[in-house]
Amino acid sequence: MKIAVLGSGCSNCKRLYEITQKAVEELGLSIQVEYITGDEGLKKIMELGLMQSPVLTIDDEAVMVGFIDDTEKIKEIINEKLG
């Protein structure tokens, strides 16, 4: 599983990256969360056809758009994807 946070480099993007790391840790997964910002991040957001930042992706698919300050919610999403 590949988890990434895409952002334009603002404080909300950084915050989402931090709580995603925390969620992964709390689930006991050994996944390195990627943090892609700047031009790279913007390009990826555009490739997904989105216009908001930050975006949480799992296996290159958008699973959360915009920032929600809720670690539990992120855990829920990851668990859903794990099946």
Add this chain to the structure above:
Amino acid sequence: MDIFYPLQQFANWVSFSVLKLTPKTHLAEALNFFIYDSLKILALLIVINYLMAIIRYYIPTEKIRDFLTKRNWYGFDYFLASFFGVITPFCSCSSIPLFIGFLSAGIPLGVTLAFLITSPLVNEASIAIFIGLFGFKITLFYVATGILIGVLSGVILGKTGLEKEIDESLREIIEKSKKKNSSSFLLKKKPFFWLLKKFWQEGWSLTKKIYVYVLIGVGVGALIHGFVPVGFFERYLKNGSFWTVPLATILAIPLYSNAVGVIPIMEALVSKGIPFGTALSFMMATVGLSLPEAMILKRAMKTKLLVLFFACVSLGIVLIGWFFNLIM
């Protein structure tokens, strides 16, 4: 009957019965005002943010983009973009992706700017507070003038043909991401009750985030209400309806605040004799012309376009201040 009447009763009860403050004293007036206004605004924010979460789910910006490009709107697109700017919650995080997304979909630069200008000037939170403090009629005027600034600035900036004034590396991204369709993420159907809960979570999380600014704003406003004598500013601003407007606009630029924090202060100042148009210009300039916003937009626009952008918006804000001072 005033639907907020029970809140006023509650504020009276806390200030005069529980805390036993003497009515008409500075402290009692300030506290009473603080309790009443912060509760009233909280109620309005909860309702409006819930409604906005619904709207945002059914009309995300990506859909607005598709809507704007579906057909030729013959200039009406400036108004539509500006109107959508009002109903979309604005986060400065998203301003660059939005900018690129609109342009790569083939939306003209002027229309894109109409959206970007209106979005911070008028948004759901500022509408909630405006209704709470000034009533429906003035709120409508405020929304209409915000849209007008967005549309006019968009039209003017669109006419300058400054597409070359967009940052090179962003232009590359814009070229590359042309003809991308809306993300499949946004098209997935979700169960109804799951959505009701999601709307509540989103709305509440937004309310929580901005409420601290509301409390600070209402707190400062309450101090002004309680301690500054009525007519205080009128004495110093004699015939001030003309020159105070550009002055207020310029003074507001280095200040950066959320609209929700400035509006309660603005209301308090108006009640003490600052002309309404002057206060409105001050509020709009604080949210629409801030330096941090300029730093973010600097990433996308070269200096010439950025300066013109700011000049246009400033002029719009000053004109609106004068207009309100004339009619009120």
